[in-house]
Amino acid sequence: MRSKAELEAAIRDGGRAVLVVNARSRRGRRLYGAARRLLREAGLEFVRVLPVTDPSRLRELFAEVLDLEPDLVVVGGGDGTVAEAVGHLAHRDIALGVLPLGTTNNFARSLEMPLDLPGAVRTLAVAGPDGGKVADVDVGWFESTGDRRGPEDREHIFANMISLGLSVEVARSVPHTLKRFLGRPAYALTAARLLPRHSAFTARITIDGETRELTTHQLNVANGAHHSGQRIARDASPDDRLLAVYRLGDERRLRLASATARHVLTGPWRSLEEDAFLTTAHVEIETDPPLRVDVDGEIRGRTPVTIRLRGNALRVIVPRSFNDT
Incomplete structure:
Protein backbone atom coordinates (compact mmCIF):
# COMPACT_ATOMS: atom_id res chain seq x y z
CA MET A 1 0.00 0.00 0.00
CA ARG A 2 1.27 3.45 -0.90
CA SER A 3 1.08 6.20 1.66
CA LYS A 4 -1.73 8.73 1.27
CA ALA A 5 0.79 11.28 0.01
CA GLU A 6 2.16 8.84 -2.57
CA LEU A 7 -1.32 7.93 -3.84
CA GLU A 8 -2.29 11.60 -4.00
CA ALA A 9 0.88 12.37 -5.97
CA ALA A 10 0.12 9.57 -8.41
CA ILE A 11 -3.38 10.96 -9.01
CA ARG A 12 -2.08 14.52 -9.33
CA ASP A 13 0.48 13.40 -11.90
CA GLY A 14 -2.16 11.87 -14.16
CA GLY A 15 -2.60 8.40 -12.69
CA ARG A 16 -5.16 5.94 -14.01
CA ALA A 17 -8.73 7.00 -13.24
CA VAL A 18 -12.12 5.40 -13.92
CA LEU A 19 -15.52 7.13 -13.88
CA VAL A 20 -18.68 5.26 -12.85
CA VAL A 21 -21.99 7.17 -12.97
CA ASN A 22 -25.36 5.76 -11.99
CA ALA A 23 -27.46 7.29 -14.74
CA ARG A 24 -30.62 6.16 -12.94
CA SER A 25 -29.91 8.05 -9.70
CA ARG A 26 -32.02 11.11 -8.92
CA ARG A 27 -29.67 13.56 -10.60
CA GLY A 28 -27.39 11.18 -12.49
CA ARG A 29 -29.36 11.09 -15.72
CA ARG A 30 -29.93 14.84 -15.77
CA LEU A 31 -26.38 15.83 -14.84
CA TYR A 32 -24.33 13.14 -16.58
CA GLY A 33 -23.44 15.35 -19.54
CA ALA A 34 -22.59 18.33 -17.34
CA ALA A 35 -20.45 16.14 -15.08
CA ARG A 36 -18.41 14.84 -18.02
CA ARG A 37 -17.86 18.39 -19.26
CA LEU A 38 -16.84 19.76 -15.85
CA LEU A 39 -14.49 16.85 -15.17
CA ARG A 40 -12.84 17.33 -18.56
CA GLU A 41 -12.48 21.07 -18.01
CA ALA A 42 -10.91 20.38 -14.59
CA GLY A 43 -8.25 18.24 -16.26
CA LEU A 44 -9.55 14.87 -15.07
CA GLU A 45 -9.05 12.22 -17.74
CA PHE A 46 -10.38 8.67 -17.47
CA VAL A 47 -9.14 5.43 -18.98
CA ARG A 48 -12.73 4.16 -18.84
CA VAL A 49 -16.12 5.82 -18.44
CA LEU A 50 -18.99 3.58 -17.34
CA PRO A 51 -22.54 5.01 -17.28
CA VAL A 52 -24.77 2.57 -15.38
CA THR A 53 -28.38 2.17 -16.43
CA ASP A 54 -28.95 -1.13 -14.62
CA PRO A 55 -27.91 -0.82 -10.93
CA SER A 56 -28.20 -4.59 -10.49
CA ARG A 57 -24.99 -4.86 -12.54
CA LEU A 58 -22.93 -2.66 -10.21
CA ARG A 59 -21.21 -5.57 -8.46
CA GLU A 60 -20.22 -7.13 -11.78
CA LEU A 61 -19.12 -3.75 -13.11
CA PHE A 62 -16.79 -3.00 -10.18
CA ALA A 63 -14.96 -6.26 -10.80
CA GLU A 64 -14.27 -4.89 -14.28
CA VAL A 65 -13.12 -1.59 -12.76
CA LEU A 66 -10.60 -3.33 -10.50
CA ASP A 67 -9.11 -5.20 -13.47
CA LEU A 68 -8.04 -1.78 -14.82
CA GLU A 69 -5.83 -1.24 -11.72
CA PRO A 70 -6.83 2.41 -11.25
CA ASP A 71 -5.41 4.91 -8.79
CA LEU A 72 -8.75 6.74 -8.58
CA VAL A 73 -12.36 5.66 -9.06
CA VAL A 74 -14.85 8.51 -9.28
CA VAL A 75 -18.40 7.40 -8.53
CA GLY A 76 -21.43 9.53 -9.36
CA GLY A 77 -24.70 8.52 -7.76
CA GLY A 78 -26.54 8.22 -4.48
CA ASP A 79 -25.70 6.41 -1.27
CA GLY A 80 -26.54 2.99 -2.69
CA THR A 81 -24.09 3.38 -5.57
CA VAL A 82 -21.40 4.76 -3.26
CA ALA A 83 -21.97 1.93 -0.77
CA GLU A 84 -21.39 -0.65 -3.51
CA ALA A 85 -18.16 1.12 -4.43
CA VAL A 86 -16.98 1.20 -0.81
CA GLY A 87 -17.35 -2.56 -0.51
CA HIS A 88 -15.07 -3.05 -3.50
CA LEU A 89 -12.50 -0.33 -2.76
CA ALA A 90 -11.98 -0.73 1.01
CA HIS A 91 -8.58 -2.18 1.97
CA ARG A 92 -7.22 -1.42 -1.51
CA ASP A 93 -4.57 0.99 -2.79
CA ILE A 94 -7.22 3.00 -4.66
CA ALA A 95 -8.88 6.32 -3.82
CA LEU A 96 -12.64 6.82 -4.09
CA GLY A 97 -13.95 10.14 -5.38
CA VAL A 98 -17.65 10.93 -4.86
CA LEU A 99 -19.91 12.96 -7.14
CA PRO A 100 -23.08 13.43 -5.01
CA LEU A 101 -25.92 12.74 -7.44
CA GLY A 102 -28.41 11.04 -5.11
CA THR A 103 -31.35 12.06 -2.94
CA THR A 104 -29.78 12.31 0.54
CA ASN A 105 -26.04 11.92 -0.22
CA ASN A 106 -25.28 10.96 3.39
CA PHE A 107 -21.78 9.63 2.70
CA ALA A 108 -20.78 12.65 0.62
CA ARG A 109 -22.04 14.92 3.40
CA SER A 110 -20.01 12.97 5.95
CA LEU A 111 -16.91 13.50 3.81
CA GLU A 112 -17.76 17.24 3.79
CA MET A 113 -17.91 17.19 -0.02
CA PRO A 114 -19.61 20.13 -1.75
CA LEU A 115 -23.05 18.98 -2.84
CA ASP A 116 -23.10 21.16 -5.94
CA LEU A 117 -21.59 19.53 -9.01
CA PRO A 118 -18.99 22.23 -9.83
CA GLY A 119 -17.78 22.27 -6.22
CA ALA A 120 -17.49 18.50 -6.05
CA VAL A 121 -15.53 18.43 -9.32
CA ARG A 122 -13.13 21.11 -8.06
CA THR A 123 -12.46 18.98 -4.96
CA LEU A 124 -11.83 15.85 -7.01
CA ALA A 125 -9.29 17.67 -9.18
CA VAL A 126 -6.48 17.33 -6.63
CA ALA A 127 -3.99 18.96 -9.01
CA GLY A 128 -6.10 22.14 -9.21
CA PRO A 129 -5.89 25.20 -6.95
CA ASP A 130 -9.09 24.22 -5.09
CA GLY A 131 -8.40 20.50 -5.21
CA GLY A 132 -8.85 18.15 -2.30
CA LYS A 133 -6.58 15.55 -0.75
CA VAL A 134 -6.43 11.81 -0.16
CA ALA A 135 -7.62 10.82 3.32
CA ASP A 136 -8.41 7.49 4.92
CA VAL A 137 -11.72 6.99 6.71
CA ASP A 138 -13.46 4.22 8.61
Whole structure:
Protein backbone atom coordinates (compact mmCIF):
# COMPACT_ATOMS: atom_id res chain seq x y z
CA MET A 1 0.00 0.00 0.00
CA ARG A 2 1.27 3.45 -0.90
CA SER A 3 1.08 6.20 1.66
CA LYS A 4 -1.73 8.73 1.27
CA ALA A 5 0.79 11.28 0.01
CA GLU A 6 2.16 8.84 -2.57
CA LEU A 7 -1.32 7.93 -3.84
CA GLU A 8 -2.29 11.60 -4.00
CA ALA A 9 0.88 12.37 -5.97
CA ALA A 10 0.12 9.57 -8.41
CA ILE A 11 -3.38 10.96 -9.01
CA ARG A 12 -2.08 14.52 -9.33
CA ASP A 13 0.48 13.40 -11.90
CA GLY A 14 -2.16 11.87 -14.16
CA GLY A 15 -2.60 8.40 -12.69
CA ARG A 16 -5.16 5.94 -14.01
CA ALA A 17 -8.73 7.00 -13.24
CA VAL A 18 -12.12 5.40 -13.92
CA LEU A 19 -15.52 7.13 -13.88
CA VAL A 20 -18.68 5.26 -12.85
CA VAL A 21 -21.99 7.17 -12.97
CA ASN A 22 -25.36 5.76 -11.99
CA ALA A 23 -27.46 7.29 -14.74
CA ARG A 24 -30.62 6.16 -12.94
CA SER A 25 -29.91 8.05 -9.70
CA ARG A 26 -32.02 11.11 -8.92
CA ARG A 27 -29.67 13.56 -10.60
CA GLY A 28 -27.39 11.18 -12.49
CA ARG A 29 -29.36 11.09 -15.72
CA ARG A 30 -29.93 14.84 -15.77
CA LEU A 31 -26.38 15.83 -14.84
CA TYR A 32 -24.33 13.14 -16.58
CA GLY A 33 -23.44 15.35 -19.54
CA ALA A 34 -22.59 18.33 -17.34
CA ALA A 35 -20.45 16.14 -15.08
CA ARG A 36 -18.41 14.84 -18.02
CA ARG A 37 -17.86 18.39 -19.26
CA LEU A 38 -16.84 19.76 -15.85
CA LEU A 39 -14.49 16.85 -15.17
CA ARG A 40 -12.84 17.33 -18.56
CA GLU A 41 -12.48 21.07 -18.01
CA ALA A 42 -10.91 20.38 -14.59
CA GLY A 43 -8.25 18.24 -16.26
CA LEU A 44 -9.55 14.87 -15.07
CA GLU A 45 -9.05 12.22 -17.74
CA PHE A 46 -10.38 8.67 -17.47
CA VAL A 47 -9.14 5.43 -18.98
CA ARG A 48 -12.73 4.16 -18.84
CA VAL A 49 -16.12 5.82 -18.44
CA LEU A 50 -18.99 3.58 -17.34
CA PRO A 51 -22.54 5.01 -17.28
CA VAL A 52 -24.77 2.57 -15.38
CA THR A 53 -28.38 2.17 -16.43
CA ASP A 54 -28.95 -1.13 -14.62
CA PRO A 55 -27.91 -0.82 -10.93
CA SER A 56 -28.20 -4.59 -10.49
CA ARG A 57 -24.99 -4.86 -12.54
CA LEU A 58 -22.93 -2.66 -10.21
CA ARG A 59 -21.21 -5.57 -8.46
CA GLU A 60 -20.22 -7.13 -11.78
CA LEU A 61 -19.12 -3.75 -13.11
CA PHE A 62 -16.79 -3.00 -10.18
CA ALA A 63 -14.96 -6.26 -10.80
CA GLU A 64 -14.27 -4.89 -14.28
CA VAL A 65 -13.12 -1.59 -12.76
CA LEU A 66 -10.60 -3.33 -10.50
CA ASP A 67 -9.11 -5.20 -13.47
CA LEU A 68 -8.04 -1.78 -14.82
CA GLU A 69 -5.83 -1.24 -11.72
CA PRO A 70 -6.83 2.41 -11.25
CA ASP A 71 -5.41 4.91 -8.79
CA LEU A 72 -8.75 6.74 -8.58
CA VAL A 73 -12.36 5.66 -9.06
CA VAL A 74 -14.85 8.51 -9.28
CA VAL A 75 -18.40 7.40 -8.53
CA GLY A 76 -21.43 9.53 -9.36
CA GLY A 77 -24.70 8.52 -7.76
CA GLY A 78 -26.54 8.22 -4.48
CA ASP A 79 -25.70 6.41 -1.27
CA GLY A 80 -26.54 2.99 -2.69
CA THR A 81 -24.09 3.38 -5.57
CA VAL A 82 -21.40 4.76 -3.26
CA ALA A 83 -21.97 1.93 -0.77
CA GLU A 84 -21.39 -0.65 -3.51
CA ALA A 85 -18.16 1.12 -4.43
CA VAL A 86 -16.98 1.20 -0.81
CA GLY A 87 -17.35 -2.56 -0.51
CA HIS A 88 -15.07 -3.05 -3.50
CA LEU A 89 -12.50 -0.33 -2.76
CA ALA A 90 -11.98 -0.73 1.01
CA HIS A 91 -8.58 -2.18 1.97
CA ARG A 92 -7.22 -1.42 -1.51
CA ASP A 93 -4.57 0.99 -2.79
CA ILE A 94 -7.22 3.00 -4.66
CA ALA A 95 -8.88 6.32 -3.82
CA LEU A 96 -12.64 6.82 -4.09
CA GLY A 97 -13.95 10.14 -5.38
CA VAL A 98 -17.65 10.93 -4.86
CA LEU A 99 -19.91 12.96 -7.14
CA PRO A 100 -23.08 13.43 -5.01
CA LEU A 101 -25.92 12.74 -7.44
CA GLY A 102 -28.41 11.04 -5.11
CA THR A 103 -31.35 12.06 -2.94
CA THR A 104 -29.78 12.31 0.54
CA ASN A 105 -26.04 11.92 -0.22
CA ASN A 106 -25.28 10.96 3.39
CA PHE A 107 -21.78 9.63 2.70
CA ALA A 108 -20.78 12.65 0.62
CA ARG A 109 -22.04 14.92 3.40
CA SER A 110 -20.01 12.97 5.95
CA LEU A 111 -16.91 13.50 3.81
CA GLU A 112 -17.76 17.24 3.79
CA MET A 113 -17.91 17.19 -0.02
CA PRO A 114 -19.61 20.13 -1.75
CA LEU A 115 -23.05 18.98 -2.84
CA ASP A 116 -23.10 21.16 -5.94
CA LEU A 117 -21.59 19.53 -9.01
CA PRO A 118 -18.99 22.23 -9.83
CA GLY A 119 -17.78 22.27 -6.22
CA ALA A 120 -17.49 18.50 -6.05
CA VAL A 121 -15.53 18.43 -9.32
CA ARG A 122 -13.13 21.11 -8.06
CA THR A 123 -12.46 18.98 -4.96
CA LEU A 124 -11.83 15.85 -7.01
CA ALA A 125 -9.29 17.67 -9.18
CA VAL A 126 -6.48 17.33 -6.63
CA ALA A 127 -3.99 18.96 -9.01
CA GLY A 128 -6.10 22.14 -9.21
CA PRO A 129 -5.89 25.20 -6.95
CA ASP A 130 -9.09 24.22 -5.09
CA GLY A 131 -8.40 20.50 -5.21
CA GLY A 132 -8.85 18.15 -2.30
CA LYS A 133 -6.58 15.55 -0.75
CA VAL A 134 -6.43 11.81 -0.16
CA ALA A 135 -7.62 10.82 3.32
CA ASP A 136 -8.41 7.49 4.92
CA VAL A 137 -11.72 6.99 6.71
CA ASP A 138 -13.46 4.22 8.61
CA VAL A 139 -15.91 1.66 7.28
CA GLY A 140 -18.21 -0.73 9.09
CA TRP A 141 -18.51 -4.50 8.87
CA PHE A 142 -21.58 -6.54 9.75
CA GLU A 143 -22.88 -10.08 9.94
CA SER A 144 -26.63 -10.72 10.02
CA THR A 145 -28.92 -13.73 10.03
CA GLY A 146 -30.01 -15.03 6.63
CA ASP A 147 -28.03 -12.55 4.53
CA ARG A 148 -28.16 -13.84 0.96
CA ARG A 149 -24.85 -12.39 -0.17
CA GLY A 150 -21.80 -14.61 -0.25
CA PRO A 151 -19.27 -15.28 2.50
CA GLU A 152 -16.54 -13.04 1.06
CA ASP A 153 -15.38 -10.62 3.75
CA ARG A 154 -15.72 -7.43 1.73
CA GLU A 155 -19.35 -8.17 0.90
CA HIS A 156 -20.12 -7.40 4.55
CA ILE A 157 -18.53 -3.94 4.53
CA PHE A 158 -20.80 -0.91 4.75
CA ALA A 159 -20.21 2.81 4.36
CA ASN A 160 -22.67 4.79 6.41
CA MET A 161 -25.54 3.28 8.36
CA ILE A 162 -27.33 0.17 9.61
CA SER A 163 -30.98 0.74 10.52
CA LEU A 164 -33.73 -1.25 12.18
CA GLY A 165 -37.39 -0.35 12.47
CA LEU A 166 -39.66 2.13 10.72
CA SER A 167 -37.04 3.51 8.32
CA VAL A 168 -36.62 0.04 6.82
CA GLU A 169 -40.32 -0.09 5.98
CA VAL A 170 -40.17 3.47 4.64
CA ALA A 171 -37.24 2.62 2.35
CA ARG A 172 -39.15 -0.39 1.02
CA SER A 173 -42.38 1.54 0.52
CA VAL A 174 -41.46 5.02 -0.73
CA PRO A 175 -42.71 5.35 -4.32
CA HIS A 176 -39.83 5.77 -6.75
CA THR A 177 -41.67 8.47 -8.69
CA LEU A 178 -42.37 10.43 -5.49
CA LYS A 179 -38.71 10.18 -4.48
CA ARG A 180 -37.57 11.33 -7.91
CA PHE A 181 -39.77 14.43 -7.88
CA LEU A 182 -39.70 15.40 -4.19
CA GLY A 183 -36.33 14.12 -3.01
CA ARG A 184 -35.94 13.81 0.78
CA PRO A 185 -39.53 14.96 1.63
CA ALA A 186 -40.78 11.75 -0.04
CA TYR A 187 -39.35 9.76 2.88
CA ALA A 188 -41.08 11.97 5.47
CA LEU A 189 -44.43 11.65 3.72
CA THR A 190 -44.08 7.87 3.51
CA ALA A 191 -43.09 7.66 7.20
CA ALA A 192 -46.16 9.67 8.21
CA ARG A 193 -48.33 7.22 6.28
CA LEU A 194 -46.75 4.11 7.83
CA LEU A 195 -46.23 5.24 11.44
CA PRO A 196 -49.84 4.73 12.70
CA ARG A 197 -49.60 1.00 11.88
CA HIS A 198 -45.98 0.44 12.91
CA SER A 199 -45.28 -1.71 16.00
CA ALA A 200 -42.50 -0.97 18.47
CA PHE A 201 -39.81 -3.59 19.12
CA THR A 202 -37.48 -4.53 21.95
CA ALA A 203 -33.73 -4.36 21.27
CA ARG A 204 -30.97 -5.92 23.35
CA ILE A 205 -27.71 -4.10 22.68
CA THR A 206 -24.48 -5.72 23.88
CA ILE A 207 -21.28 -3.66 24.12
CA ASP A 208 -18.17 -4.80 26.00
CA GLY A 209 -20.10 -7.65 27.60
CA GLU A 210 -22.81 -5.34 28.98
CA THR A 211 -26.36 -5.70 27.60
CA ARG A 212 -28.86 -2.85 27.57
CA GLU A 213 -32.54 -3.41 26.71
CA LEU A 214 -34.78 -0.75 25.20
CA THR A 215 -38.03 -0.41 23.30
CA THR A 216 -38.34 1.81 20.25
CA HIS A 217 -39.63 2.17 16.71
CA GLN A 218 -36.22 3.10 15.26
CA LEU A 219 -32.62 2.07 16.03
CA ASN A 220 -29.56 3.19 14.06
CA VAL A 221 -25.87 2.30 14.05
CA ALA A 222 -23.86 4.97 12.22
CA ASN A 223 -20.35 4.96 10.88
CA GLY A 224 -20.88 8.26 9.10
CA ALA A 225 -22.04 11.62 10.39
CA HIS A 226 -25.39 11.97 8.57
CA HIS A 227 -28.74 10.20 8.44
CA SER A 228 -31.54 11.20 6.05
CA GLY A 229 -29.41 14.12 4.97
CA GLN A 230 -29.11 15.50 8.53
CA ARG A 231 -26.09 15.58 10.83
CA ILE A 232 -26.52 13.21 13.78
CA ALA A 233 -24.06 15.01 16.07
CA ARG A 234 -21.58 17.86 15.71
CA ASP A 235 -18.60 15.60 16.51
CA ALA A 236 -19.69 12.56 14.48
CA SER A 237 -17.34 11.64 11.64
CA PRO A 238 -16.53 8.70 9.38
CA ASP A 239 -12.96 9.11 10.67
CA ASP A 240 -13.43 8.98 14.46
CA ARG A 241 -12.93 5.21 15.07
CA LEU A 242 -16.45 5.01 16.49
CA LEU A 243 -19.81 3.51 15.68
CA ALA A 244 -22.67 5.59 17.08
CA VAL A 245 -25.68 3.57 18.32
CA TYR A 246 -28.84 5.58 18.95
CA ARG A 247 -32.60 5.22 18.95
CA LEU A 248 -35.29 7.69 17.97
CA GLY A 249 -38.02 7.76 20.61
CA ASP A 250 -39.42 4.88 22.66
CA GLU A 251 -42.45 2.62 22.28
CA ARG A 252 -44.85 5.56 21.83
CA ARG A 253 -45.39 6.55 18.21
CA LEU A 254 -45.61 10.26 18.93
CA ARG A 255 -42.24 10.09 20.67
CA LEU A 256 -40.73 8.84 17.41
CA ALA A 257 -42.10 11.84 15.56
CA SER A 258 -40.86 14.29 18.18
CA ALA A 259 -37.46 12.56 18.48
CA THR A 260 -37.03 12.69 14.71
CA ALA A 261 -37.85 16.40 14.68
CA ARG A 262 -35.38 16.99 17.52
CA HIS A 263 -32.77 14.99 15.64
CA VAL A 264 -33.24 17.19 12.57
CA LEU A 265 -33.21 20.47 14.51
CA THR A 266 -30.46 19.80 17.07
CA GLY A 267 -28.13 17.35 15.29
CA PRO A 268 -25.50 19.99 14.40
CA TRP A 269 -25.24 20.94 18.10
CA ARG A 270 -25.53 17.56 19.84
CA SER A 271 -22.47 15.59 20.93
CA LEU A 272 -21.74 11.87 20.84
CA GLU A 273 -20.89 12.18 24.53
CA GLU A 274 -24.58 12.71 25.37
CA ASP A 275 -26.63 9.88 26.88
CA ALA A 276 -28.64 9.57 23.66
CA PHE A 277 -25.65 7.83 22.03
CA LEU A 278 -23.68 4.67 22.72
CA THR A 279 -20.27 4.72 21.03
CA THR A 280 -18.21 1.62 20.39
CA ALA A 281 -16.14 -0.30 17.85
CA HIS A 282 -18.18 -3.51 18.26
CA VAL A 283 -21.87 -4.04 19.00
CA GLU A 284 -24.24 -7.00 18.91
CA ILE A 285 -27.99 -6.43 18.57
CA GLU A 286 -30.91 -8.82 19.07
CA THR A 287 -34.53 -7.75 18.62
CA ASP A 288 -37.93 -9.09 19.59
CA PRO A 289 -39.41 -9.74 17.11
CA PRO A 290 -36.57 -10.39 14.63
CA LEU A 291 -36.35 -7.48 12.18
CA ARG A 292 -35.03 -6.82 8.69
CA VAL A 293 -31.59 -5.21 8.66
CA ASP A 294 -31.15 -2.21 6.37
CA VAL A 295 -27.49 -1.77 5.36
CA ASP A 296 -26.89 1.45 3.45
CA GLY A 297 -30.35 1.21 1.92
CA GLU A 298 -30.30 -2.52 1.10
CA ILE A 299 -32.08 -5.24 3.07
CA ARG A 300 -29.39 -7.66 4.25
CA GLY A 301 -30.97 -10.40 6.36
CA ARG A 302 -32.47 -10.15 9.83
CA THR A 303 -31.44 -9.66 13.42
CA PRO A 304 -29.45 -10.77 15.37
CA VAL A 305 -26.71 -8.65 13.80
CA THR A 306 -23.07 -8.11 14.74
CA ILE A 307 -21.43 -4.83 13.72
CA ARG A 308 -17.74 -3.90 13.89
CA LEU A 309 -15.66 -0.89 12.94
CA ARG A 310 -12.70 -1.06 10.59
CA GLY A 311 -10.62 2.04 11.07
CA ASN A 312 -8.96 3.90 8.19
CA ALA A 313 -9.90 1.14 5.75
CA LEU A 314 -10.95 3.34 2.82
CA ARG A 315 -9.00 5.93 0.82
CA VAL A 316 -11.15 8.88 -0.30
CA ILE A 317 -10.80 12.30 -1.90
CA VAL A 318 -11.99 14.98 0.54
CA PRO A 319 -11.71 18.78 0.83
CA ARG A 320 -8.43 20.06 2.28
CA SER A 321 -10.38 21.25 5.34
CA PHE A 322 -11.46 17.68 6.26
CA ASN A 323 -9.93 16.60 9.58
CA ASP A 324 -8.06 13.41 8.64
CA THR A 325 -6.95 11.48 11.73
